[in-house]
Amino acid sequence: MGIADSFKDKAEQAIDKIGGDRVKQGVEKAGxxxxxxxxxxxxSHIDKGQxxxxxxxxKMDDEPNR
Known part of the structure; x- marks a missing residue:
């Protein structure tokens, strides 16, 4: 498992636990x-990452299986 997969797994866990809107707020604040x-x-790099x-x-928050 690479670092990108690890980040994706952590993001999915956070979305499940606290919701997509709060995760996006956290990403914005951290950036x-x-x-x-x-x-x-x-x-410009930070904005692109955010x-x-x-x-x-x-995308993950809108998936029907979540």
Missing amino acids: DKVDEMTGGKYS AAASDYVE
Whole structure:
């Protein structure tokens, strides 16, 4: 199992436990904190990661088997 699979498993567990909206809020808050700590140097990369994570959470939250 690679790191991406591990992150996906953790995301699925979090979605099941606290819901997709709260997970997306956490992703946004964490990304904003990292952006602040790096002085905005990697803003575009952080924003891209936040968007990808939020899209994944939405996809997983909308699955009928969840």
